[in-house]
Amino acid sequence: MRIARLSGPVAPDLRGSAVAIGNFDGVHGGHRVLIGHAREAADRLGGPAGVLTFEPHPREFFAKNAPPFRLSNFRAKTAWLCAAGVDLMAVASFGQRLALMSAPDFVGRMLVERLGVAHVVVGYDFAFGHKRSGNVAYLRQASAEFGFGLTVVDPVREGEEVVSSTRIRDALWQGEPRRAADLLGHWWEIHGRVQKGDQRGQTIGFPTANIALGGYIEPHFGVYAVQIGWPENGKIVWRDGVANLGRRPTFNKNDVLLEVNVFDFAGDIYGKRAQVRFIDFIRPEQKFDGLEALKAQIAADANRAREILAAL
Numbered sequence: 001m002r003i004a005r006l007s008g009p010v011a012p013d014l015r016g017s018a019v020a021i022g023n024f025d026g027v028h029g030g031h032r033v034l035i036g037h038a039r040e041a042a043d044r045l046g047g048p049a050g051v052l053t054f055e056p057h058p059r060e061f062f063a064k065n066a067p068p069f070r071l072s073n074f075r076a077k078t079a080w081l082c083a084a085g086v087d088l089m090a091v092a093s094f095g096q097r098l099a100l101m102s103a104p105d106f107v108g109r110m111l112v113e114r115l116g117v118a119h120v121v122v123g124y125d126f127a128f129g130h131k132r133s134g135n136v137a138y139l140r141q142a143s144a145e146f147g148f149g150l151t152v153v154d155p156v157r158e159g160e161e162v163v164s165s166t167r168i169r170d171a172l173w174q175g176e177p178r179r180a181a182d183l184l185g186h187w188w189e190i191h192g193r194v195q196k197g198d199q200r201g202q203t204i205g206f207p208t209a210n211i212a213l214g215g216y217i218e219p220h221f222g223v224y225a226v227q228i229g230w231p232e233n234g235k236i237v238w239r240d241g242v243a244n245l246g247r248r249p250t251f252n253k254n255d256v257l258l259e260v261n262v263f264d265f266a267g268d269i270y271g272k273r274a275q276v277r278f279i280d281f282i283r284p285e286q287k288f289d290g291l292e293a294l295k296a297q298i299a300a301d302a303n304r305a306r307e308i309l310a311a312l
Contacts, residue, residue, distance in 0.1 A: 001082040005230065006052075006092045006114050014088050015116030017050040018042040023165070024053050026071030027080035029185040030156035030163040034121050035084050037151045041119040042087070044097075045149075050088030051081060052085065052115065058094050059214070068215045071165060071172075071184075076191040076275075090115055103134025107142045118151035126152075158182050166306055175220030177278040187277035189218050189228070190258060194230070194269050206298050208244075208259040209269055211276060218256055219278070221246035221285040225305035227277040228260050239265055242298075243304035246285035261302065280308045 004010040018041035020034040035051065042049035055074055059066070072080065081089055092110060092159060098139040101109070106129050111117045118262050120143065128134040136152050143150040156163045171180040172188065180188045192211040209228065224245065228237040243260040260276055282304050 001078075001086050001089055002087045003078070006090055006110060009114050010088070010090065010116070012049070014048055015045040015071055016045065016118045017088055017115065018047060018121065019052050019090065019111075019117050020051045020121040021052045021128075022123065022259070023057055024077055024081060025057060025165045026168055026184055026188070027077060027084060028071075028163055028165065028168060028183055029158060029293060030123070031086055032185060033156045034123065034153055035081075035086060037121045037153060038119070039085060041121065041149060041151065045118050047118055047136075048085075048087035050090055050091045050115075051086055052091050052092060052110070053077070054094040054098075056094055058099070061094050063101060067218065068092060068213065069169060069217050070215050071168060071188065071217060073191060073215060075127075075273075080186075082089060086249035100130050101241075103129030103138055104142070105129075106134060107146065111148070112146050117148050119151070120152045121153065123153050124155060139216065163165045163207075166302070169217055169220060172219035172278075175222060175284070176283040177219070177224065177281060180278075187279065189278070190276045192258075192274065193204045194272050194274050196270055206261045206295070206302075208261050209274060210276060211258045211260070213258060215254055219245060219254075220281065223282040223285070223301045223305075224278050225280045225282060225308040226260060227279060228262055228274055229277075229310070230272045233296060236275065238277075240306065240309045242282070243278075244285065261298070263302070263306065279312070280305075281310075 004014060018038045020038040022031060022034060024031050039049040042265050049248060057070060078089060126136055163166060166182045168183045170304050177188055190211060192214060194209045194211060224243045226241050226243040229236040239262050241260045243258055243264045245258050247256060258276060282301055
């Protein structure tokens with residue numbers, strides 16, 4: 001997959017693409033349907049299949065002081081789009097200039113001049129341009145004017161539920177990672193670098209790999225059965241574990257941290273980039289009266305996590 005920043009026109013061999021447009025936060029099942037339509041159009045037209053996405057997420061620009069909400073950071077989103085078979089990831093920098101760009105200018109400058117699109121794929125509720133003034137009806141007019149094809153995709157459902165990033169966030173806030181995974185079409189993951197903590201886990205017999213959430217959404221605080229992976233010899237190696245996500249009230253901490261106890265592993269992965277899959281919720285975060293009570297509960301949590309992960 002090639003990545004093109006849309007500060008100017010893309011390379012000539014990337015023009016004539018079929019492009020799905022969206023934020024692609026989490027790259028969920030609905031997003032992959034859009035990408036599938038772009039791939040079909042690209043194969044029919046003989047060009048690349050691409051996506052046009054925005055960084056930072058527009059919500060980060062318009063609500064700078066809002067709590068973290070992202071389902072995937074840029075690195076994770078790139079990995080999922082590559083896995084979905086995208087040839088081109090066109091990235092538009094979302095700032096004041098793009099926020100004020102009219103719908104006609106967005107089509108003329110971004111889609112026609114810079115990308116040279118042959119076909120565009122959007123969801124049924126797609127809106128764009130300054131104050132969301134552009135919609136599917138306008139895009140139909142523009143496609144006829146500029147000569148590119150258009151596919152509008154109906155809502156995608158998982159059972160009775162419409163697949164959307166908002167519903168996935170709600171599932172994570174409720175401590176329901178399996179429901180989030182059903183909507184995503186894959187396990188929800190946090191990607192980040194393993195950092196050194198205060199080493200308290202070492203002293204009580206449960207060493208942890210610590211990862212800061214950064215701009216990721218903060219799911220329901222508590223203990224989870226997880227899988228953690230990091231690169232070894234050019235590929236991601238996955239191991240089972242149990243994780244605590246929260247503020248560690250037993251130790252009077254306030255910062256949010258993901259702490260993963262990796263089962264049957266005694267190596268050093270400090271500084272490595274890791275991916276943590278959230279498989280199942282075990283219990284809410286709680287404060288313990290002392291270290292012995294904490295140790296006993298962690299041991300019980302680890303046993304429960306092993307049972308959950310063995311059943312996958």
